[in-house]
Amino acid sequence: MKVTIENKKGLGKDIKVIVDKKTMDTYLQEKYEEIRKNYNLKGFRPGKAPREILKRQFGEAIMGEVLDKVLKDTSSKALEENKIRPATQPKIDLKKYGEGKELEYVMSVTELPEVDTKQLKNIKFDEYKVKIDKKHIEERIKQIANSQNNFKDADVNHKSVKGNLVIFDYKATSEGKDFKGSEGKNTQLILGRDLFIKGFDDQLIGVKKNSIKKVEVTLPENFPEKDLVNKKAIFECSITNVKINHEVKVDDDFAKNLGAKDLNGLKELISKQINDEYKNSLDMLSKNQILEQLDKIKIEEVPQELIEQEINVLTHGMKEEDVKKNKKDLENQAKKRIKTGLILNEFGQKNKINVTEQELNMEIQKQFQMMPGQEKMVKDYYEKNPSAIASLRGSIYEEKILAEIKKQTNANVKEISKEEAEKILKAENEKAMKESSNKIVEENKVKKDTKSVPKPKKTTTSKKTTPKKTKKVSKK
Numbered sequence: 001m002k003v004t005i006e007n008k009k010g011l012g013k014d015i016k017v018i019v020d021k022k023t024m025d026t027y028l029q030e031k032y033e034e035i036r037k038n039y040n041l042k043g044f045r046p047g048k049a050p051r052e053i054l055k056r057q058f059g060e061a062i063m064g065e066v067l068d069k070v071l072k073d074t075s076s077k078a079l080e081e082n083k084i085r086p087a088t089q090p091k092i093d094l095k096k097y098g099e100g101k102e103l104e105y106v107m108s109v110t111e112l113p114e115v116d117t118k119q120l121k122n123i124k125f126d127e128y129k130v131k132i133d134k135k136h137i138e139e140r141i142k143q144i145a146n147s148q149n150n151f152k153d154a155d156v157n158h159k160s161v162k163g164n165l166v167i168f169d170y171k172a173t174s175e176g177k178d179f180k181g182s183e184g185k186n187t188q189l190i191l192g193r194d195l196f197i198k199g200f201d202d203q204l205i206g207v208k209k210n211s212i213k214k215v216e217v218t219l220p221e222n223f224p225e226k227d228l229v230n231k232k233a234i235f236e237c238s239i240t241n242v243k244i245n246h247e248v249k250v251d252d253d254f255a256k257n258l259g260a261k262d263l264n265g266l267k268e269l270i271s272k273q274i275n276d277e278y279k280n281s282l283d284m285l286s287k288n289q290i291l292e293q294l295d296k297i298k299i300e301e302v303p304q305e306l307i308e309q310e311i312n313v314l315t316h317g318m319k320e321e322d323v324k325k326n327k328k329d330l331e332n333q334a335k336k337r338i339k340t341g342l343i344l345n346e347f348g349q350k351n352k353i354n355v356t357e358q359e360l361n362m363e364i365q366k367q368f369q370m371m372p373g374q375e376k377m378v379k380d381y382y383e384k385n386p387s388a389i390a391s392l393r394g395s396i397y398e399e400k401i402l403a404e405i406k407k408q409t410n411a412n413v414k415e416i417s418k419e420e421a422e423k424i425l426k427a428e429n430e431k432a433m434k435e436s437s438n439k440i441v442e443e444n445k446v447k448k449d450t451k452s453v454p455k456p457k458k459t460t461t462s463k464k465t466t467p468k469k470t471k472k473v474s475k476k
Helices: 021-037 051-081 117-122 134-147 252-257 263-294 304-314 320-325 327-350 357-370 375-384 386-408 418-452
Strands: 002-009 012-019 091-096 103-110 126-131 151-153 165-173 183-190 212-218 232-245 412-417
Touching: 012 051, 021 051, 051 091, 051 103, 117 327, 117 386, 126 263, 126 418, 134 263, 252 263, 263 327, 263 386, 263 418, 304 327, 320 327, 327 386, 357 375, 357 386, 375 386, 412 418
Parallel strands: 126 412
Antiparallel strands: 002 012, 012 103, 091 103, 151 232, 165 183, 165 232, 212 232
């Protein structure tokens, strides 16, 4: 195989490859032998059909398969030996091929640009650590304790009030008649929540254990028996018990019920939980600071093909007129995204960062946990959409790269309070909302200005031009 690099223009270059006749014939012979083994021809022993007969029947198909294999093998080797990393799929132009001939083709390649990842060591970013005060931990534990019920039997003479748990059996009638579902046993209501039938709770205030109370209500719109909707019903309630909700004692037993070793262990868990609530958002700020600085790293030339591909992604679903109107902004946005991707990918390769199947499966498992009961749907989605798996792999890859960049750079560590964290995040949200609002205003202004431009008048006569048809050129 003879390889010549020619027509170098920036990142673009043409690679001329010539594969000699002997090599081509070896590839062809191997393919003929493969077919001969599985082909039986009358008058010949199995696997002994002459090449000429096989050529007449399968020659064109065999040449096609051999060409595909030779092009794949030799183009990969040519790129590897010359240390060329293509930015996009190379274009191949066949110049010469055929039985008894050498193969000659030209491979047009756009190479990935050189990226100096040493500049990443100069990146500066803020890394936030939230210091959780004891008072915040105590407040959270108190909230948890208050949210838990600790009902205990009330004295037999106690009259129920809001917040009490009333347990009762009932028998109901509407217009003096029983109906489906008109009886209930051991029904429990926490008074004041109004979760049974609207107005029912209020009528049970003041009841005692072992008393009888008649409750009159209007059956609601969602009542199962449709012919009784909006009709009056009387529930005769036999009160079997009244319970008072007592304050939950915060101690080691309380902590153990929540899965902690003891009360101190629970405090540590709560501290970590509060910290984690802010960590993701604050880490996102650090990530954005890093990504903004990546744009300052100099790259001589960004492959135009990659920019065009990214523009196609950005404009998916957009109207043609909007694409034309925002062409410059889209190009700048695409260029920035490609540039960031090139820098991160180069850093990832130099630091031998990759995503394992185990890491990929763990991320999918996280999604299972976030969508309980829909595991099969998530599983089917990834099995039927290879691009979704690729996208997920890309996200994990980027996060691993950013984590490694953080390790290799000097972060400006800021220990902040919970209040300061909330203030920082609030400011960021307001900034993002303002930018989004300004963008909408600008887009509306452009639309308004476009509508105010007068349309050109149609001329009474116009020459219609049609493009000339080009002849198809066959590759030989």
